[in-house]
Amino acid sequence: MIIIKNGDLVSDAVTQGDIAVDGNKIVRIASHIEPTEDDRVVDASGCYVFPGFIDAHTHFAMKNAMTTTADDFQSGTKAAVLGGTTTIINFASPSETGSLVEGFNESLAKAQGVSSCNYRFHMEITHFDKKVETEIKAMKQLGVTSFKVYLAYGFRLMDDDIYRSLEAVKAVGGVLGAHCENGYLIDVLTEKCRIRGELSPASHPLCHTAEIEAEAINRLATIGKMVDYPVHVVHLSSQAGLEEIRQARASGIQITVETCPQYLLLDDSCYHLPGFESAKFMFSPPARSRADQIALRQAVVNGEIQTIATDHCSYNFDGQKTLGRDDFTKVPNGIPGVQQRVSLMYTLFHETEGLGPVQLVRLLSENPARLYGLYPQKGVLAVGSDADLVIYKKDGESVIKAENQAENVDYTPYEGFKVNGCVKDVFLNGDQVVVNDKLIVKNNGVYAK
Template structure:
């Protein structure tokens, strides 16, 4: 099976050039000017960009929030259809073990959720919600099975560990050249503020944001980076959202520390005014960290322009507004946290970032694909259009326009956080390992996603 895609502008972080690309079976077989046809299929992609398939390194496709809420609205089946239809050909989901259970059991659970159901390729970050010698011994076993990234928490009482436990985990992760990402908020102080607000009868969604102020994120990031410096481990900060946090990162980098920063579309495009919406609609935007001020948004865009933010993923974790979010109608702390996003990231960031000139199309490719592949040990299999790489490709039409709406979305949830947002630029065709899986934003064939066995992070090199 061979396909030649002709005439598109091929983009990587290094630059762009009009070239043809030949796909043979699952791989890219040739990249060059005027590649000779014939092929089984010839695709005319003039006027379009050809981009490496986007990777979303932060999803919760099937998170069980415990009794009362039930699972997220999307699961691997529906969530990855939404992903791949719009150009995201790989996801790294957050796998979270139950307390007292092994990482190996958790890996088996997540494989059950994804295998045979996922329409994108997939892997997982393994969460460490406690720490002991058995878990330490499992880190190299995880790495041997292709799980080379880990997630920890500084907030949420059921998930967070102590600073000493984080340090101990870092020392083990370092041995396998793994990448750690931490949810950075000061959990003790979040708890204290929540109790204080509730005691004063302040129960509306807007108090979600007021009980998780900027400083609590910046303080936790500072502590995280202090621990990482002790362990001499390059680390990732997931969903960074404030200008104070950026200042902490800059100071650490100035000291020579390797720090990688993820942000998400909601922190770039939405602000805390959404919490004021009437009829409990503010609950749609309850996520942690919360939406921030317009000043924070601007600071994040500046950081993107200057290359201080390395990746944009979504933290896709969606609960239906009716039924699920309403559980917190009388108590904002009971609103299940998170919002949909895996479907809309490419169009949102292209529209708000590239068409406005804030970031280049090369930066766009880095933020949504190449940097993620390098950071999480799947480069050059993923994240680049070059000979030998998986043929995960997006023919991106920069002229195509659209409007984001819950009515038309593929995400299996009853609202969109970006309702009415006008987009410019969209995936015209999406290929996963050489097979065209989507056209014009709709799935053609599904459930062919494979587990990606990852190596250590490129960021341990040099």
């Protein structure tokens, strides 16, 4: 057995104690566990022991019309586990023929054998017909219970097909998440920028206003009410969007919400940087005002936001972001962050009244595990749960630098950010895969069905 000793164990409260791991499970938790000669002892004094963190929003190995993400499963999951994330939930796209099952199999093949943390998938619904409806049912046997629709981009669904998708997801008891931005209004504002010749990244947030997000959230909530089934908003970015969620909840609509570190830490000053630097911050929805950032932080404190994921979707600055040097609409949208999420949020929570390690576990591990059917195997320190564990050193401070990251991308939007403490050791399925910040066992991730 492995005995992790003297750590501050984080669940509903923080308690000092020991954890015994046998095989891939936690087998005992007590204030003191006496090791035998055969046991290996790992000292966690001065550290928090967290259940492995879950990043429920990544885009590894994603191909679009312009280019392919810089991180595939190999590099992305290495970065994830080094940063304390033991399970990622990646978005799988339908195959070229439009099949969900084929698309799932393609994604699974890309992840298997090369992933250094555990993985699972959400399935995107990019069109709706009888075949898709049947396949949503078939996905359950494959371990996929969460789906996503887009209200923006070329593959967006119209309201009738969102309604039909939600009905189909309801029939299997799944979760439907939505990218909430009104794509038609983005298109009309983008066209106006083009006519005015305003083609720099500064135009990006002007074409993706907070009202455009709020309107789409309102529409999704209305569909949720009509189908009488909960809906999930991914990457909430604005106060206007938050107000729509409050109103929806007040009228009895069940709606869960995810936000991301970029909306809690960055603001729209990043769209006024010299040269072409602002392209590094082009993601959708975009970074908002300081007032939006403060409102979202307060919503995290209040429990109005349930989960924090990254929306990691990395593109190199050189060669990929620069595709849009003369036209911001050609800049691939997305930023990296899977490696820095835990330490950035640990630091923010440490500095924010009403937040701390208990809330960190709730938003980055327990709540995503509950929402996506992984609880209590994951998301909690408990006897019988999977031994996915993070030992986080409390002391010390470090500065985020792209040159130190395992992400396969040439920049980080968090360059120069100071973080408190660090991920020291990580256990994945009972094996210690990270020792003193070094990845010693690669490719040990399994499909978290």
